[in-house]
Amino acid sequence: MILKKGGSVENNMNAPVYTAASLKAELNEKGWRLTPQRETILQVFQNLSEGKHLSAEDLYEVLKADGEGISLSTIYRTLKLMARMGILRELELAEGHKHYELNQPYPHHHHHLICVRCSKTIEFKSDPILKIGTKAAQKEGYHILDCQLTIHAVCPTCQRALLPV
Amino acid sequence: MILKKGGSVENNMNAPVYTAASLKAELNEKGWRLTPQRETILQVFQNLSEGKHLSAEDLYEVLKADGEGISLSTIYRTLKLMARMGILRELELAEGHKHYELNQPYPHHHHHLICVRCSKTIEFKSDPILKIGTKAAQKEGYHILDCQLTIHAVCPTCQRALLPV
């Protein structure tokens, strides 16, 4: 993975999302700071190819391999911070640990179909769902951060396997 | 909570769901067994009032209070088993632990709007979502178990609180 330092950053779908500057602005507005670690982590997610999702440990390893050593403490803190800011989405794609991806707005917004046996995940899009979710949040006065349809299912391979539940 | 022993069981919305007999049939078909513990746990969920969700610990306490002592080991095993069977849905309503509820079919199927700050949860219905989810799973040949829209947001109260993320 190539980390572009400084300047504006685009994601892999050619839709401009966050720049270091816009992240800094949003952080500072709340009295927080833009650190090199936070900027680096954002860039990793922005450069992540489509359909990829990272766990905390995954991110830790990616950064280590890139020569950017960031502590697991900071990784966990940053993932949670960015999820709460609405920059990242927190996904339950497998048992035991969370995965994260960039929270992309329409029209790149998507959902997940997950095999509960082998965790094979397929992404799919649906504009109506985003609309319905947005409306439901609005109706209750909630400020929406993320809206994700999760389908738990058994993939064709695992159906054939006839494994014990 | 009142646990009805034996006979057919109805949920709080007057829609017949699982009976002890139908659970037994489904279990035996796979070589599993219907135990008093499994039957009791199913009944707890069937008698749960609308909008309630139980964690493993919650369920453990409910059963203890009811004089039905079931070990935490069995609770965890049974929750996972029933979720994999599609009888229960596994929900991420709060940080740190899962919640469970009966996986009710249409027209009782519903979704969750969750405050990421205080975990206040609102349920809402949407038939189109269930249709979209079912179609997405079918298209990929996945055998659907559950289909849930999760909206992460900040509730009106927490918006006013201006708390640190």
Added chain:
DNA sequence: AGAGTAGTTGATGATTATTCTCAATAAGTG
């Protein structure tokens, strides 16, 4: 630019939800 304030990091230890192990028990079968 320099100083001060307070948010952030990284190392480490703590927590805790969930799983594993295994001997004792009991459900299903015929």
Added chain:
DNA sequence: CACTTATTGAGAATAATCATCAACTACTCT
């Protein structure tokens, strides 16, 4: 009723995540 084997319960083990705190540094204000 006897047999096979899934299931239970107690306790230990695991692992993801969080808390703590001293050292560091981003930001703000002269």
